[in-house]
Amino acid sequence: MKHEHRHRAISRRSILTTLAATAGAVALLPRCKSLAQSATRLVDTHHHYYPREIIEAWQGYMSRKSEGRLQPNVANWAPAASLEEMDKSGVATSILSLASIPGVWFGLDTEGMRRMSRLCNEFAAKMVQDHPGRYGLFASLPMPDVDGALAEIGYAVDSLKADGINLSTSFGDRWPGDPTYKPVFEELNRRKAVVFFHPYAPNCCGSLNSGVPPGILEFPYDSGRAITSLLLSGSLARLRDICWLLSHGGGVMPMVAGRVAFFAGTRKDIAEIAPSGILAELQRLYYDTANAAWPISMAGLLKMVPPSQIVFGTDFPYVPTATQAEALEKNGLSSDALAAIQRDNAIRLIPRLSA
Numbered sequence: 001m002k003h004e005h006r007h008r009a010i011s012r013r014s015i016l017t018t019l020a021a022t023a024g025a026v027a028l029l030p031r032c033k034s035l036a037q038s039a040t041r042l043v044d045t046h047h048h049y050y051p052r053e054i055i056e057a058w059q060g061y062m063s064r065k066s067e068g069r070l071q072p073n074v075a076n077w078a079p080a081a082s083l084e085e086m087d088k089s090g091v092a093t094s095i096l097s098l099a100s101i102p103g104v105w106f107g108l109d110t111e112g113m114r115r116m117s118r119l120c121n122e123f124a125a126k127m128v129q130d131h132p133g134r135y136g137l138f139a140s141l142p143m144p145d146v147d148g149a150l151a152e153i154g155y156a157v158d159s160l161k162a163d164g165i166n167l168s169t170s171f172g173d174r175w176p177g178d179p180t181y182k183p184v185f186e187e188l189n190r191r192k193a194v195v196f197f198h199p200y201a202p203n204c205c206g207s208l209n210s211g212v213p214p215g216i217l218e219f220p221y222d223s224g225r226a227i228t229s230l231l232l233s234g235s236l237a238r239l240r241d242i243c244w245l246l247s248h249g250g251g252v253m254p255m256v257a258g259r260v261a262f263f264a265g266t267r268k269d270i271a272e273i274a275p276s277g278i279l280a281e282l283q284r285l286y287y288d289t290a291n292a293a294w295p296i297s298m299a300g301l302l303k304m305v306p307p308s309q310i311v312f313g314t315d316f317p318y319v320p321t322a323t324q325a326e327a328l329e330k331n332g333l334s335s336d337a338l339a340a341i342q343r344d345n346a347i348r349l350i351p352r353l354s355a
Contacts, residue, residue, distance in 0.1 A: 042325065043346040043353060044086070045196070046247060046290040046313025047094035050077040051123040054098070054116065057108075073317040079127055081317070083134065089321035092343075093353055095136040096124045097166040099198060099318075113142035117152055125160040136350055138166035138196045141184070144174065149184045157191060163350045164194030164245070169226035176226055177233030189239040194349055196245045199223045223251025227285070228260060234273040236281045243349055244285045247313065249292025254300035257282055279304075286349060288313030289341065293327035307337035311346045 121139045128135045139156035141149040156162040199219035261278035274281045290313035314324045347353045
């Protein structure tokens with residue numbers, strides 16, 4: 001059966017050329033165990049990879065739609081380039097994930113998506129195996145195929161030993177709090193999984209602003225949509241054993257957190273969806289610094305959550321690791337807070353990295 005949602009391939013080249021430099025109270029920590037801080041090398045929780053098969057499928061999809069060529073650092077991606085970037089930038093370990101653009105969907109039917117997801121996860125798992133200590137894996141799922149996603153969770157976690165699951169912030173025009181996806185998130189909750197969200201431009205909104213690439217505005221907006229979908233559906237309150245990790249500093253959420261808290265606070269079911277209040281729910285989440293390490297962006301994020309909820313991320317190969325690492329160091333953080341973001345909080349999320 002053909003995939004029921006319209007997806008469109010989105011060029012990441014436009015994101016690179018339009019990046020702009022945009023710096024805590026105590027919050028409730030998730031169930032993940034704490035870890036003593038250690039002043040060692042970086043852990044990058046937002047590091048993309050591309051098997052040759054997905055590069056070819058993506059380029060073929062773009063060519064059919066007359067959308068040009070993939071940018072060279074994606075088209076020519078190889079494990080050696082990833083390791084070289086890590087070595088020169090002081091990254092001890094990177095967690096591999098697919099950029100959800102367009103995830104494992106390139107006009108494929110359900111079975112095609114399942115095959116592509118399996119291929120990608122096995123490819124990344126081999127990188128983890130071939131380079132001990134250098135990589136982890138956030139496994140992809142063939143969403144919005146719920147049955148396929150449930151099967152892949154079992155294989156990725158039990159057989160491939162994935163460190164977590166990588167999902168898009170939206171699937172067509174549905175967001176993660178939609179009841180359709182309840183079985184997937186209940187299974188992830190049962191497994192006490194780390195769930196990493198990468199933004200995508202939904203069908204509704206990718207071309208709203210003529211001349212403005214989706215990566216500039218729609219990606220951060222869609223991160224905000226995903227968070228509010230999980231919040232207002234009661235998913236955050238119900239699924240207490242998932243460790244949620246949002247890309248790019250949570251997108252627009254630091255800016256709109258107070259607004260969401262004010263308006264949602266009047267709901268009759270507020271005690272059910274946010275037992276300790278809206279802001280407490282937002283402060284339970286983790287957020288990475290990919291394209292959000294700039295002092296203006298970090299100022300908003302650090303007002304919303306303490307440093308304990310922030311992990312280092314780069315968005316490699318789209319953004320150089322050094323660019324993100326240097327921006328993070330310009331935020332005036334204490335040495336302890338900086339070390340926590342650079343490494344220690346990621347190890348709390350994924351304890352095996354401490355080995």
